[in-house]
Structures are given as C-alpha cells and as structure tokens.
Amino acid sequence: MARIGFLGAGEIASAMVQTIAEAGHDIVVSERNERVSMELQARYPGLRRAPNQTVVDESDVVVLCLLADIARKELPNLTFEGGKTVISVMAGMPIAELGRLCAPATEICVAIPLPPMPLGGTPLAVYPDNTRLREIFGAHAHIHACASETMLNAHFAATGVLLPLLDQIDVAASWLSAFTGDRGEAARYVAGLVGAYCTVLTQEAGTDLAQLRAGLGTEGGLNQTLSKALADNGTLATLEAGLDSLRARLHLPPKDQ
Ligand SMILES: NC(=O)c1ccc[n+]([C@@H]2O[C@H](COP(=O)([O-])OP(=O)(O)OC[C@H]3O[C@@H](n4cnc5c(N)ncnc54)[C@H](OP(=O)(O)O)[C@@H]3O)[C@@H](O)[C@H]2O)c1
Numbered sequence: 464m465a466r467i468g469f470l471g472a473g474e475i476a477s478a479m480v481q482t483i484a485e486a487g488h489d490i491v492v493s494e495r496n497e498r499v500s501m502e503l504q505a506r507y508p509g510l511r512r513a514p515n516q517t518v519v520d521e522s523d524v525v526v527l528c529l530l531a532d533i534a535r536k537e538l539p540n541l542t543f544e545g546g547k548t549v550i551s552v553m554a555g556m557p558i559a560e561l562g563r564l565c566a567p568a569t570e571i572c573v574a575i576p577l578p579p580m581p582l583g584g585t586p587l588a589v590y591p592d593n594t595r596l597r598e599i600f601g602a603h604a605h606i607h608a609c610a611s612e613t614m615l616n617a618h619f620a621a622t623g624v625l626l627p628l629l630d631q632i633d634v635a636a637s638w639l640s641a642f643t644g645d646r647g648e649a650a651r652y653v654a655g656l657v658g659a660y661c662t663v664l665t666q667e668a669g670t671d672l673a674q675l676r677a678g679l680g681t682e683g684g685l686n687q688t689l690s691k692a693l694a695d696n697g698t699l700a701t702l703e704a705g706l707d708s709l710r711a712r713l714h715l716p717p718k719d720q
Pocket residue numbers: 470471472473474475476493495496497499515527528529530531533537552553554575576577578
C-alpha cells in the first residue's frame with residue numbers, strides 16, 4: 464500500500480482516486496477544488512483533504528493533476544523531497560521542466576489517464592515506465608509503456624479522436640431516434656454496436672482491425688457504402704490532418720521528418 468497525494472482535485476484526479484480508493488492506500492488530495500475534494504472525502508472516509516504542501520509532505524507518490532500553467536505557478540511554491548515519485552498527468556508539460564519544478568525529486572513519469580478509468584481496463588500510456596505507477600494502477604488499467612517522450616506525446620494527440628468519434632455516435636443516434644422517438648435508446652444502441660467491436664479489438668487475442676474492417680466491408684453493403692461516402696468527402700483525411708495539426712503544441716516533429 465502506498466501514501467499517495469493528488470495535487471489539484473478536478474475531473475481527472477477524481478477519476479484516478481475513484482479507481483484506486485478501495486485498494487487500501489493512504490490518500491490525501493488538495494483542498495482545492497473544495498466541492499470535488501469534499502465529495503471524495505464523503506465517499507471515501509479514510510481520504511484526507513489538505514493544503515498543497517501537506518499533500519506533498521504526506522505522500523510517497525505525488526500525482527500532479529493541475530493544468531500545466533497553474534502548475535508552473537504553484538509548484539515553485541512547494542518543497543519536494545528527493546525520494547518521492549512524481550506522476551504527472553498534465554498535457555503540455557515536458558519531463559525536463561517537471562524535473563526543474565519538482566527538484567530534487569528525480570523519479571518522474573508522465574501518464575495519460577482517462578475519465579472512465581474507474582470502470583477498469585482503460586488504457587494508461589506512460590513514459591518512462593514506472594514501477595510504482597504499475598503497482599498502484601496496473602490492476603485497474605492497461606498500461607501502455609512508451610519508449611520515448613515523443614511517443615507519449617503522440618498518445619496524448621491520439622486521445623483527441625475521442626470527441627470526433629462521439630460526435631459520430633451522436634449524429635447516428637439522432638438519425639436513428641427520428642424513427643424510434645427514443646434518443647436515449649438510440650444512443651445506447653449505436654454506442655453498444657461500437658463498443659462491441661471495440662471490445663473485440665482490445666482483447667489480448669482479439670481479431671485485428673484489418674480483419675474486422677474486411678468483415679464489415681462487403682462490396683455495396685451498408686457499412687461499405689457509408690464508409691466510402693465519408694472517405695470520398697474527405698472526412699478521414701480531415702481526421703488525419705487534424706491529428707497532424709496537434710503536432711506543434713505537443714512538441715512532435717513536423718510530418719515527414
Ligand atoms: N480531464 C481529462 O480527461 C484529462 C485526461 C488526461 C490528462 N488530463 C490533464 O489533467 C490535468 C487536470 O485536468 P482536469 O480535466 O482534471 O482539470 P480540472 O477539472 O480543471 O482540474 C484542475 C484542478 O486544479 C485545481 N487548482 C487550480 N489551482 C490550484 C492550486 N493552486 N492548487 C491546487 N489545485 C488547484 C482546480 O480547482 P478550481 O476548480 O477551484 O480552479 C481544479 O480542481 C490537466 O493538465 C490535463 O491536461 C486531463
């Protein structure tokens with residue numbers, strides 16, 4: 464069991480705490496945000512709320528769940544000790560900068576949790592790989608250890624496809640509900656279809672993407688007709704161009720380098 468502190472009690476800190484709260488760890492979270500931290504304390508009676516410096520002092524593992532610009536202002540006000548593990552989940556905060564902000568702590572990694580994490584089994588990309596992160600979150604998430612910071616930042620970019628994919632479910636559910644009159648049922652139906660295929664894809668010995676696409680791609684079939692329409696009007700190329708547009712802010716090399 465570990466002593467774990469969360470700096471910044473917002474959406475992602477709440478999801479991470481909910482994921483591990485029943486595992487017997489000693490958890491302390493920032494008092495701010497007051498509503499979120501008080502909700503967590505009410506739900507998990509052993510959990511403590513504290514000022515930021517106390518969160519750091521009373522933890523062996525400090526999870527940085529602040530917005531990057533807030534962290535740049537707040538971390539210089541805090542004192543870290545050398546033996547602590549720092550797990551940052553902040554987009555746009557390079558490891559070298561974290562090293563300066565959290566000195567003398569040197570065991571630092573960056574991870575990409577997702578809000579559905581408490582459901583279990585969501586991907587958790589990390590760089591560099593970290594034993595303590597695996598001990599704490601390994602049973603609750605699929606760890607994707609990245610080989611470089613660039614690779615990790617590409618994983619950050621890939622999370623940007625979530626809203627575009629949900630947008631497509633939204634359009635399909637709206638379209639379906641025009642016939643059924645039940646928007647909620649339509650959304651669950653379409654999400655269930657997509658979810659079933661995603662489950663197959665994410666299983667250890669699951670069917671691979673090419674096989675699934677081939678299975679759905681019967682010439683002239685419903686799926687192939689729609690897929691071709693999206694490809695022909697540039698939707699898929701737009702998605703790829705959109706991912707490329709995220710390169711600069713995530714310090715990824717320009718395309719074709
Ligand atoms: N949400 C996601 O899906 C997700 C996924 C992966 C990574 N991340 C990363 O996680 C970080 C946090 O994102 P989030 O979505 O959880 O944002 P959020 O909900 O806005 O949480 C940030 C929290 O920091 C608090 N805060 C602000 N100033 C503070 C200070 N000086 N001391 C302590 N706490 C302070 C805020 O409190 P107030 O509300 O009172 O200002 C807020 O509760 C970001 O860097 C983001 O890149 C987020």
